[in-house]
Amino acid sequence: MPKIFFLPNKKFCLNGLIVESKKNENLLNLAHKNNIKIESACEKSCICTTCHCIVQKGFNSLKNIKLNENDILDKAWGLEIKSRLSCQIKVINKDLVIEIPIYNLNYIN
Numbered sequence: 059m060p061k062i063f064f065l066p067n068k069k070f071c072l073n074g075l076i077v078e079s080k081k082n083e084n085l086l087n088l089a090h091k092n093n094i095k096i097e098s099a100c101e102k103s104c105i106c107t108t109c110h111c112i113v114q115k116g117f118n119s120l121k122n123i124k125l126n127e128n129d130i131l132d133k134a135w136g137l138e139i140k141s142r143l144s145c146q147i148k149v150i151n152k153d154l155v156i157e158i159p160i161y162n163l164n165y166i167n
Contacts (some may be wrong), residue, residue: 060153062088065114067158070094085111085147085156096158102145107134109144112157117142119152135161 059078062085066074070089077092079085086109089096097108104126113120117140123131127146134141136159144156 060116060149060151062149062153063115063155064089064092064094065155065157067160069160070096070158079149081151082148084145085149085154086144088149089144094158096144098145100145104130104143104146107131107143110134110136110159111142111144111147112136112138112159113140113142113147113154114157115155116152119150119154120147121150135159 059080062077062079064071064075066072071094075092075094077088079088086096086098086102099108100106107130127143131137131141131143
């Protein structure tokens with residue numbers, strides 16, 4: 059099973075956390091299941107950027123980004139080349155390293 063490493067984040071995951079994921083598990087659901095309360099203002103409907111994350115490792119193992127996610131990501135603060143919305147990420151078969159940005163449209167850490 060793939061391992062997901064959530065990097066330390068002073069609001070959501072102070073010390074960082076490594077969890078195992080099932081294939082095709084949604085990253086946001088996985089975070090919530092492990093008490094990492096990443097925001098999701100649109101409740102996973104891909105119309106906001108509150109669940110923005112940066113895939114530091116394993117980015118190329120993810121399915122290609124869909125056009126609507128790409129359009130929404132343009133609004134994210136701190137957008138990087140490996141940015142994705144955690145509500146749209148399905149873990150495939152590779153380990154991932156996930157950074158939760160220190161800011162989004164709803165909060166600043």
